[in-house]
Amino acid sequence: MKSAGAQGIQAVDLFCGVGGLTHGLVKAGIGVRAGFDLDPACLYPYEANNPGKFVEADVGATDADKITRFFSDSAVSLLAGCAPCQPFSTYSQSGRSTKRVNDWQLLRHFGRLVNEVQPDLVTMENVPQLAQHSVFSEFLQNLAGYSVSWSVVDAARHGVPQSRKRLVLLASKFGPEYLALPSTSKKIATVRGTIGKLPAIAAGEASDGDNLHVASGLSPLNLKRIRSSIAGGTWRDWPQDLQADCHRRETGATYPSVYGRMEWDKVSPTITTQCFGYGNGRFGHPEQDRAISLREAAMLQTFPRRYKFVPPGDPVKFNVLGRLIGNAVPVRLGQVVGQTLVRHVQELGIGSS
The missing domain is CATH 3.40.50.150 (Vaccinia Virus protein VP39)
Known part of the structure; x- marks a missing residue:
């Protein structure tokens, strides 16, 4: 042997x-x-x-x-x-x-x-x-x-x-x-236990101490939508004037998991390559008015808090990093x-x- x-x-x-x-x-x-x-x-x-x-x-x-x-x-x-x-x-x-x-x-x-x-x-x-x-x-x-x-x-x-x-x-x-x-x-393990202690940031902003803790921007309409979203909910929680035409059609009933917030004390949905986008799934932060950051996505994939993804001085590109994190x-x-x-x-x- x-x-x-x-x-x-x-x-x-x-x-x-x-x-x-x-x-x-x-x-x-x-x-x-x-x-x-x-x-x-x-x-x-x-x-x-x-x-x-x-x-x-x-x-x-x-x-x-x-x-x-x-x-x-x-x-x-x-x-x-x-x-x-x-x-x-x-x-x-x-x-x-x-x-x-x-x-x-x-x-x-x-x-x-x-x-x-x-x-x-x-x-x-x-x-x-x-x-x-x-x-x-x-x-x-x-x-x-x-x-x-x-x-x-x-x-x-x-x-x-x-x-x-x-x-x-x-x-x-x-x-x-x-x-x-x-x-x-x-x-x-829960969302709260994993990302709950990260600094608060706004949509389109990055943390001073971690350039990967950055959230994608939101249009004025999507900012209104996420402010009307509840943790674990769907777009059905919004006022009717915020709902998209495709949602109001009967066929939209088959897409309940888009434009949603995560829940603090449960696990997150599957982290995908597009998880940085609020409209791409239930990727809204549980309480902050934004989608999860790239760092939060990586931590939900159980990468360590300080795992390095980008060489110092290089720009953070959402599509590239989202792909690398979601595919891991x-x-x-x-x-x-x-x-x-x-x-x-x-x-x-x-x-x-």
């Missing part, structure tokens, strides 16, 4: 983005050596907050040698990643994959690299809908020889202050024992995955004499 030695688990994170999964794995005690992503905007936040090297590369054009050079023979190897599936994600709209022909190519390349690299451990996070598609069965076929555990989990049950359901897969060459994620966290794996979910894999290796005595 392979010895983990003093180096423990060493990981490479594919489709790493700004490092949400990487940061969670590191917090769990896993040595993440590198993150691969084709978006150059991810380089600074990835390397400024994590010990691994950022490799700007298209995973579809990456071969095994480019990955295995980050693994030491004495360590347990982990290949990790969230391979975006274009039919269900914003990856294809972000400029990161405009030349893709096959909707499922990214996940297929992940499976190909599992086959070529043959890491000791694999973890994959994705959208729940993936389980109903044949490409998931194809991915599982690449895991012949591995023990596999997967389930659709609600991140809120694992300490993420957000309603976010994801498919999480763990695979190991060491056996099935201790491989499943824990069923739930002891305590649900919540750090806390990555930590739970990492803790599960660390326990799996330790309980099986990998590395013991």
Whole structure:
């Protein structure tokens, strides 16, 4: 049996983005050596907050040698990643994959690299809908020889202050024992507990001490609308003269979650790439008359309060940062995955004499 030695688990994170999964794995005690992503905007936040090297590369054009050079023979190897599936994600709209022909190519390349690299451990996070598609069965076929555990989990049950359901897969060459994620966290994290102590700001303003704690501006009409909104409510709470024509039509009844405020003592809705816009979902601040700031979005994704996203002196761009934050794996979910894999290796005595 392979010895983990003093180096423990060493990981490479594919489709790493700004490092949400990487940061969670590191917090769990896993040595993440590198993150691969084709978006150059991810380089600074990835390397400024994590010990691994950022490799700007298209995973579809990456071969095994480019990955295995980050693994030491004495360590347990982990290949990790969230391979975006274009039919269900914003990856294809972000400029990161405009030349893709096959909707499922990214996940297929992940499976190909599992086959070529043959890491000791694999973890994959994705959208729940993936389980109903044949490409998931194809991915599982690449895991012949591995023990596999997967389930659709609600991140809120694992300490993420957000309603976010994801498919999480763990695979190991060491056996099935201790491989499943824990069923739930002891305590649900809330919006209040996560962002409640940040300085108050107005729409269109930024905090003096944190340029990421910045809120998008509101038109005069939307400012009236948010002032008429209650926490947990919808546009139906507004006076009729503030409602849009599309809302008043019968078809508008199917969109109750736009133009809403979050609730302090509940989890937030799923943080998306457009979460900085008040009209894009229930992204209004619980009591301040604005949408949540980029920093608040990042914290609801469980990035640390001081996680660095923009090089000093560079402008903060809502569309870029919203995309990077919304597409990230919540750090806390990555930590739970990492803790599960660390326990799996330790309980099986990998590395013991």
